[in-house]
Amino acid sequence: MRGLTRTYRTGRRRDRHVVTANDTIDLDVRRGEIFGLLGPNGAGKSTLVRQLTGLLRPDSGSIDLLGHDLVRRPDVAARLVAYLGQESGALDELTVALAIETTARLRALDAHRARAERDAVLDELELGPIADRPLKKLSGGQRRLACVATALVGDRPVLVLDEPTTGMDPVARRAVWAAVDRRRADSGATVLLVTHNVIEAETVLDRVAVLDEGRVIACDTPGGLKAMVGDEVRLDLVWRADPPMDDPAVGMLARSAVRTGRRWSTRMEPGMARELLASVTSGPAFEALDDFTLSTPSLEDVYLALGGRHQGLVKG
């Protein structure tokens, strides 16, 4: 995509204002790669993927999808892209098995193949036990998994998945990532993934673009992005009780840490981190400490180091 710009107009008359959701975005996603879009709420990720699925028209710019001009022919996306949006909507009344089979039929599979693919994906995602239940009567995570299953049938060359694993337990998440990876390995599918889960993103993505306020602020492999943060490490302390602020190490950390509930997170150079951790764990502060970790930077640190507005990428 080149120069992709999309605005929304909201409000009426005097209150009317324009939100620039995507601002001259240039990105190349290679065939067969698992490409991630990462960014805080409202960064413009869903707006971007909805244009790539032909559901939303850009104000300006171009999109080339496997050689097709998607701005001129948005209908082409319906044949090439399997899109998993944030909501299940239209499928809610159907049972899991029927939702999958119907999607397969809509993707032009004959009845026999649609049933075979349905059974294979039910098995692959371990959905057998809930196959006969309507989507609307499932838990959030189960419903999401069923929707992923519908996205996977029909062998589409491009999968666009908007936060596919939201609400899922770890077993279901692993099954999803394994299934996505299999599509890429077996049929060379290209996968575009919107995610807030930085830990998952690091393990599954080939490359990732970080979006902030409608713009791409970085694009590289997860390793390449992390190298941008330099050799800083991250020190996380989780307190079970109020930490002793008169402890010099605690006082120093208190000034620089990002606090999330009982967790304090700080990035610093490795020698300093080791020293502070040794001091905190050998002094009186240790009694108040529940857990501590010293780790290499995550993609979340990358985002913060790049100057993103928000405190983190993970949804609250």
Ligand SMILES: Nc1ncnc2c1ncn2[C@@H]1O[C@H](COP(=O)(O)OP(=O)(O)OP(=O)(O)O)[C@@H](O)[C@H]1O
């Ligand atoms: N239909 C709409 N009408 C008006 N403004 C919109 C509309 N959809 C999105 N926006 C605005 O456009 C911006 C980008 O929204 P978008 O949904 O693309 O972000 P996102 O990165 O997908 O966010 P999230 O992580 O919360 O899903 C936000 O400021 C949002 O409020």
